[in-house]
Amino acid sequence: MNASNANAADVLQKNSRSFSIAARFLPKRVRHKVTQLYAWCRAVDDAVDHAESQIAAREELDRLEQDLRYLTDLRCQSGDQGFGDVGLQHPASNWIAPLILAGDIAVCDAVDLIAGMRMDLDIDGGHWSIDREQELLHYCYHAAGTVGLMMTQIMGVRDPAARSHAVALGVAMQLTNIARDVREDADRGRCYLPGIASVNDASDSSIRQAVHKTLMLAERRYQTAEAGLKFLPIDCRRAIRVALAAYREIGRELMRRDCDVMAGRTVVPKLRLLSVVSQAAFSGAFPMSEVSNPSVDSTSVSQTTSSISQCKSAVWLGLSLTAFMATALFVMVYMNPKSDVYSTLPLLYATGSLVFAVAANRVSVRYEN
Template identity: 35%
Template sequence: MNPALLEHATHTMAVGSKSFASAAKLFAPATRRSALLLYAWCRHCDDVVDGQVLGVAAASTDARTPQQRLAYLERQTRLAYTGAPMAEPAFAALQAVAKAHQIPLQLALDHLEGFAMDVRGEHYPRLHDTLRYCYHVAGVVGLMMAQVMGVREQAVLDRACDLGLAFQLTNMARDIVEDAEAGRCYLPRCWLAEAGIDPTRLADPTQRAALAQVAARLVSEAEPYYASALAGLPALPLRSAWAIASARGIYRKIGIKVRNAGAQAWDGRQRTSGLEKLGLLVRGAGVVVSARFATAPPRPPGLWPRPR
């Protein structure tokens, strides 16, 4: 492992995803290194499309259009899979982790499709459409992470995808106003119509009470996916199961905070404190033990089906 590459990936996660960074420390060293490398590529792609650095807007001399940036990401991603030397750390990271764990190119391309949906400015008429976006930006990352942890069984991969969907639904609820200020709305348009909310005025403070009801609905929709993910834990190595159970607890807690905060949910970014994270890491161990002694129910048929 190239030390400089690992240092780059470690810094990227520490700054870009404090929620997952805490749980990722529980992975066995080799798994943690691969998780860091995969995250570095995902974060880089997101930043390139949005003209950001680690999720923060930055001054840039890049004159390319978002479409050109997206095309560049796809070219470099495909090139990484050929084994060609990669100068950019993010693509070198992808190359290393994809080769080590036989991650299919299609999964990487499926992830890029999520950014393409943003670039195209897609709308989401129904929840099914929102979940399709969730799959591309997060569910497919769950699939790739599961492969890093050695999972190949399709039924377990389904549960990994479900956890990614739950994470993204939580993120959407937390970031509704922030996304709106960036000109994006992932909420089902039919929900907004039912709540009497103008989708072009999501950031308007006068809409917060109605928006809180929609956010609570989104958090509730995440619950069956969080529940489904539990059934995948026994198939993971023990330390990986602990890390994933802890990440599940941290993200789910954020959703609960958004729901409980009501109209004040977007007065500040909802997050878990260091003490709360510590408690959820401890609780994650108990979740893993319980899952290993429980009989896993079948995956509910009403959940969104991932592409095969």
């Protein structure tokens, strides 16, 4: 991966359907920064998963960590004055460099993330295993809780009380990943389920039970994360609510399948995901208590105006999503008609719904901008 010419948004869209959808709801002031952070985190993860050997993986992680130290020193010396790519040893560091130089994230959290990837290598090498729940949560903090912390920092959250909620969301998502990817991890010789040394040697019932327990751990942390949405800027809450709902639905889909993770990777059906995203986007779209501030100053007026625009954008986006869903349903009816009298009528309805969906989406984008 060449970060110097690869677009961070393309990395996001290619690697995560859930995060890609959620990122569309972010305000422009943070969207690019979030995609840059995601692209760098993906590169750190790929350094382990796609390396030719453990030695190559450790060397790549070393280069990434050395770049973090270099950028920290550079910020102390010159601040956010630009840097080119002189001195950077890994191309992916170009994504995180602007965030570090601008003071948007705490470098210690990025270092902790790399430490989490080193844990993967220790698991691969048989030097460390996850035997207890506490060890699993410790790993998840490093692998994803750190990402939650950096995300809130990018959004401008400075309240220390928000930290536990940010970590909870990252950990919940990582637990969901672990539950979903049991089979893929087994193919790499890894197992993150406490008490199960090897999936290949474990019984189906014990695997399902461990996955169920992991999803319950995730659910409790999703609830903690929901309670912390109030710490986020108003214009960022919708995106995080959507990301939370989309990822949480993966766990619920696993539950519907009785935690049968060995049958293959679980994917949420597109129509259901669209419904979940739509509901999450509408939920809290009209936070009147948040925008009706009696103190009238330039800041509150600006925030109120922004909130009203966000509400209008949410309404039109919801209408657009609903119309897209209607389009899909009409197409399904056309392809599987219950009566000959339907003829091409469902197709006409589908066309009309699609036109409205596109128009409503453009109106939503206009209000967002």
